[in-house]
Amino acid sequence: MYLRIMRAGQRVLFVQTAFIGDAILATSMVETWHAARPQDEIHLCVRKGNESLFAQHPFVKRTWVWDKSGGSLKRYARLIGLSAALRSMRFGAVFTPHRHASSGWLAGLSGASVRSAFAVHPLARVFTHLHAHRFGDGTHEVERNHDLIREWANGLMAPRLYPSPSDARRWDALSNGSIGSWVIMTPMSQWQTKQWPIAHWEGLIQTQLEGDSELNMCLMGSPSDAPFLTELARAVNSDRVHVAAGWKLLEVAYAMSQVKAVVTNDSGPLHIASAMNAPTVAVFCSTSPSFGFGPLSAHHEVVEIQEKLACRPCGMHGHRRCPESHFRCGFDVNVDQVYQAMHRVIAAASR
Template identity: 40%
Template sequence: MDKILIVQTAFIGDAILASSLVQTVLRNRKDVELHLLVRKGNEGLFKNHPNIKKVWIWDKAKKYKSLFGLIPTIRKAKFDWIFCVQRFGTMGLLTTLSGAKKKVGFRKNPWALFFDFKIDHQIGDGTHEISRNAMLLTPWLGTQPTAEPPHLVIGEKELNKVRTYADEKEFICLFPASVWFTKQLPFEKWLELIAKHPDQKIYIMGAPGDKLLGDNLISQTQHKNIENLCGKLNLLESAALMTKARMNYVNDSAPLHLASATQSKVTAFFCSTIPQFGFGPTQPDAKIIETKTELKCRPCGLHGKKSCPEGHFKCGREIEVPTLKS
């Protein structure tokens, strides 16, 4: 039985996508002991997964102190294989010093020289991130596997928490916030979207820091049945509510991947980024909406920016928001 550690300590969305790698491992080999290393704050996503032996945690706030406290413990665990999904140096160093019999990671990692197997990672050709990540398993399996969809396990505790909200006959969920300005559908477009759904119960969703945005949307709409849930639900509870919604409207951000990992209905708005980067929804019935105008400046970056470099933000402002029927 191989003892395996998957390393993905990036943002929430990246951790959710790493669940695809977990599922791909399990589909190909049942006789494994599977461990996962994530950034502190993301561990709750995997607490219900029956096939993950242990979720290891790296505290980014304590960076190297946390890292060098973690490495000896990982070495003692004596892993057979370590798959480093992260392409940055900190986790490359951990992988190098992990003591695992076989170390696999992407060639772009600064520590790739010390990996036993180095895999190419190419963004922009339309390949989805879950397929790029699945390539890491090729040296272990002896063949390149097909990526399984991301998957999160929602428990009874999460379903019970959202039961009151989910009892509404019909409702939609809006996730209006993003860390990056140019990945966030403009405020006035969210108001327009709300106005196009007068007969639906609407929940505005997000983190505690998104509450003000939700309050501002509610204060500027005439909608009679809208509620701000920002900060009231954790990630798995939010995912539980998403599974019951008629539609979830999201930016190119973590809630998009929550929808993919729970097979929830989703409409994703892509402003400055493009689906061809490989971070779009994975479910076949998902809807992607982007500007119909050919803009020479789009995409302006892989992760979005704090402001529009051109000053006009046409990639967001020219998006046509839908109704449930469109």
């Protein structure tokens, strides 16, 4: 018989070693668990690079890190070491929305009495509680993840991040205290078919420059995005367009909490915006909001091609190039669609 009653004061672990967006959405589980069981001690396990997101999280006692860099031998040697360290913590429960064998290994060797995952997990046999993975029907990822903890912590909470005062400094210096007169745009994606064409981003910026003399724009991205963002800013040639590449994730989160809107692709920054409840416009190209990774902010819009394409969506994560070589799902989302959506969101959030 499965253990369904969990005593108070347990040490619990949430494992999500996928990408930034997945780790951010998993904070919904942390928020929900803490609201229902504030006496429990919460731990997180994430991939190296994502741990900075939780540096000041008030409900997370410790963040464990799996370094996936290097070859397979090094990667899995670290996984074995991590599993031993986690087992020594004597967790009462382990929850993993991550659907890969590595998370099953960590859960299975944890010694926890409750181990909860999705039934599609490749190591489903090591879990005590399995749940249907509702996908493609519009169910959001945070709702899916909530199924894993519902028996012990009901009442779904939104994902949330907690920037510190030090995370505010770069944005406050850049914006010079002009709260609310900015829009953040994140034009880049590691998947080309998830990235609205750069020419369209340039058109959006130009349209905004011509239509509103008060609004400043900040182009944000990773360090590797810097050359592309700099070139984009150079192309529009305006002192109202600024580049901020390579900022820490919580610095980005703070900045998003201070602006009138965030315009983004279906990528990690979308989920940072959701966690900060920033007004959001999300442009979906090859992927679909029906996958469950759309915006969650109180004021948001999704913009996508209006015509139904037989080839769309062409995959969950996007591709390096369009499999059909036309990329209509990106090119046919026009500038005016996004511009109008941005101003509707700004107006709605200002009421």
